[in-house]
Amino acid sequence: MIGQAHDANTPVARAIPGSSRSFLRTLLKYKYYYVLLLPGLIYFIIFKYIPMGGVVIAFKDYKLTQGITGSAWVGLKWFRILWSTGDFWNALHNTLLISFYKLIFGFPAPLVLAILLNEVMNQKFKRIIQSILYFPHFLSWIVLGGILFAVLSPGTGLLSWLGFSGSPLMQPESFRSLLVLSHIWKEVGWGAIIYLAAIAGVNPEMYEAARMDGASRFRLIRHVTLPAISGTIVIMLILRTGQILSAGFDQVFILSNDVVVHVADILDTYVYRVGLSMGRFSIATAAGLFQSLAGLLLLLFTNWLARRFNDQGLW
Template identity: 45%
Template sequence: MATLIEAQAASGASAATLRPQNRRNVRETLARYRWLLFLMLPGIIYFLLFRFWPMYGAQIAFRDYIPFLGIEGSPWVGWEHFETFFTNPDFPRLLRNTLILAALSLFIAFPLTIVMALLLNELRLNILKRTVQTLVYVPHFLSWTVVVSLTGLLFAIGNGPLWTLLNDVMGTETNFLADPAWFRPLIVLQDVWKNTGWGTIIFLAALAGVDQEQYEAAIIDGAGRWQRVWHITLPSIRSTIIVLLILQTGQILNTGFEQIYLMSNALNRTVADVFDTYVYFVGIQQGSYSYATAVGLAKAIVGVILIFGTNWLAKRFNQQGIF
């Protein structure tokens, strides 16, 4: 049953482009699937080897893993690491900080990427379009350490260009980098600066596939610019937006580690601590791989539930899910 509903839902979205399918007999279908399955073989082997086989090692979440003793030789501790994690007095704070940062990324950074892609798409001068596109994607290639030290430079008290600017506007001498109220805005700002341009690439690829005749027809029908964007451009990237949204909900607990770790300090740590930095401190820095794996497992379960849930929701609203 599930497959049937799924097939209907999926074909619903692309029904416009699908021809009514002829009923093929079993033999023909078999022949067809053989080829398809053959094409998939390398991919399936890849997933078995490099994605599923290592999961055998994830059992260290239930052990006190000591590398020298090997996975099976390490003592079994059951749910101990999970208990430690969930009963940790900092847990509510970590969850809150993580969710706030995830929400900011989802509701600010993600829409900005779409807006940016649309604005770029509206540029008529091709050379300008290409130049701007290339410029905005440059920051993606600077590592977080470089981005954070550049931020330090720009907000340096006394002579940082942005510090001077904000200082003149607000008339206070705040150390923006240490002020807890400024932590989240700065994180979002860095994220937007570094990744927006890069994120537009995928939408621009989708927009490249849009049938130009549609625009011409719309213009002839007297559609204004905004109407064209609303009725042609946006629908053509809708499925990409939905897929990206679904995939992002699965990553909601993964705020990334490096940027936040580098931006946090003694004065803003109450708002800066997230699961990923916590795992780094406890798991990696202290060398407790079992604990880090247990937290990863707990996060993954939440991620799986969220992805499958939003995917189900998307289909409920007759959109094309991811599968």
């Protein structure tokens, strides 16, 4: 039975030291939960932690014929080359710009949507709207990219009916805006689920007390709902800040083209192009390592800032 602890007086338990015995009791008590957790742990170990050994390529003159251990150690050579490359700084600039746009406009969107859905009284209508908004999340960017190409085509798409002669996908000045809008369209419904779950946990008596004091719906949202879910908002903001240097490889790779490459190239596509297309594995690994470390530092800083001013954070 789940949750039932095993007897601590068994011969096996008596042979184990106190702290280890306590850990073993906890492990046995929740063993079925750990079994459910196991596939996720195996995934992260195989695809996230084991590949970390390959970051040493960033400090070596890596050659496929010599392997990682046989390649010569060159220290920070590739980082110096990377930081002296104009394409890298352009990719970094585009990454920060696109990510900040997504943060400013995309982060509040799920929160606003969750609050609006929470105010809908007709449950059947609410479920229909939720299903429509959730659906794009389950489509890959290949499918959504095809839809956008078809809709925004100046020859046969919706834009031709409205009299436009050019596509935003082919115009550098509007391409980043299209990235942000399409990102919101795809993820706003799925992102609202977390906030809806947090809102569902708000004590109804707080709403009743506020209504008795004459609070309007707007004041209920401002003085009850938002303060009650502030912890969830802070945590989601911290997690989103840690992804600032990852602007979305799939989306940019599918939607970009040679006309807008100078405003669309981000660190993810730069690593892909330099590493896989050009075969310069060492410099691509250096760029990827820089991206990961910078993201980690941003995550730590944002968490520290949240703990300092709001006393809430990931840890």
